[in-house]
Amino acid sequence: MSYQTLLTSLEENIFIITINRPEKLNALNKIVIEELSKAIDEVYNNTEIKSAIITGAGEKAFVAGADISEFLPLDQKTGEELARKGQQNVFDKIENSHKPIIAAVNGFALGGGCELALACHFIIASDNAKFGQPEVNLGLIPGYGGTQRLAQLIGRNRAMQFIMTGEMINAKDAEQYGIANKVVTQSELLNETKKILSVIHTKAPLAIAKVIEVINNFDHTQQGYDFEIKKFGECFSTEDVKEGVTAFLEKRKASFKGK
Ligand code: COA
Numbered sequence: 001m002s003y004q005t006l007l008t009s010l011e012e013n014i015f016i017i018t019i020n021r022p023e024k025l026n027a028l029n030k031i032v033i034e035e036l037s038k039a040i041d042e043v044y045n046n047t048e049i050k051s052a053i054i055t056g057a058g059e060k061a062f063v064a065g066a067d068i069s070e071f072l073p074l075d076q077k078t079g080e081e082l083a084r085k086g087q088q089n090v091f092d093k094i095e096n097s098h099k100p101i102i103a104a105v106n107g108f109a110l111g112g113g114c115e116l117a118l119a120c121h122f123i124i125a126s127d128n129a130k131f132g133q134p135e136v137n138l139g140l141i142p143g144y145g146g147t148q149r150l151a152q153l154i155g156r157n158r159a160m161q162f163i164m165t166g167e168m169i170n171a172k173d174a175e176q177y178g179i180a181n182k183v184v185t186q187s188e189l190l191n192e193t194k195k196i197l198s199v200i201h202t203k204a205p206l207a208i209a210k211v212i213e214v215i216n217n218f219d220h221t222q223q224g225y226d227f228e229i230k231k232f233g234e235c236f237s238t239e240d241v242k243e244g245v246t247a248f249l250e251k252r253k254a255s256f257k258g259k
Pocket of ligand 1 (some may be wrong): 066068135
């Protein structure tokens with residue numbers, strides 16, 4: 001299949017998808033989103049493809065965000081549609097792919113670009129990569145899953161600060177936050193990512209698919225909070241909670257019995 005805004009190649013069963021609008025820092029316009037959806041379908045359906053890498057053309061950007069030039073005509077309904085379509089047709093489809101899809105972040109990963117990398121199963125970054133969710137500068141919030149995936153990945157408070165300030169972080173900080181698994185030079189980026197995938201290719205594909213499925217299902221819903229409420233209540237049926245609370249009030253060390 002050939003694309004207007006993507007370059008694709010198949011190398012050692014790895015499908016390399018390169019978003020190819022370097023003059024616009026690979027911003028995600030309507031066509032890129034439509035074509036990414038089709039390219040991910042290829043990953044799902046082509047039996048020669050065992051895994052995929054998503055990267056950006058040029059040396060400056062992975063993806064500098066959704067294409068801002070398409071935003072002015074949007075209203076509440078069409079804004080919602082843009083986010084829903086993007087999430088369903090691209091971002092969720094990447095996350096739920098039964099084959100590994102890795103982001104090779106080679107420069108700016110901002111807004112929808114950061115969200116695209118986050119939707120991938122993990123991220124390898126080049127040392128010039130910069131991550132950020134600058135939507136608040138535009139009077140917006142992330143719409144391609146960024147609030148949810150970031151809060152889960154880096155924690156609620158860091159996500160709050162990251163998204164509320166709209167500040168960019170460099171590759172080293174992204175690695176420290178756990179956004180990027182590894183940082184390498186730009187010239188090593190694709191090879192390093194391929195090397196990791198070549199190891200994964202030696203494993204059982206069904207097991208890999210299940211790893212993705214099970215890890216993705218970790219606490220995505222209200223279920224985690226409900227579970228916490230239930231377990232919190234259960235503590236009050238133990239002897240130990242009576243002992244712990246009483247010991248605190250009596251200013252002595254608690255002696256727990258495991259009952
Ligand atoms: N949407 C549409 N066009 C974009 C874009 C985006 N998200 N990001 C960059 N571009 C375009 C610029 O308009 C410019 O186009 P032009 O040459 O026709 O004027 C081109 O890409 C190069 O960008 P430029 O701003 O000149 O590069 P820079 O090195 O000075 O700055 C950034 C790089 C990434 C800091 C800057 O482009 C930027 O802030 N982009 C927007 C990031 C953003 O807010 N993303 C979230 C969107 S929701």
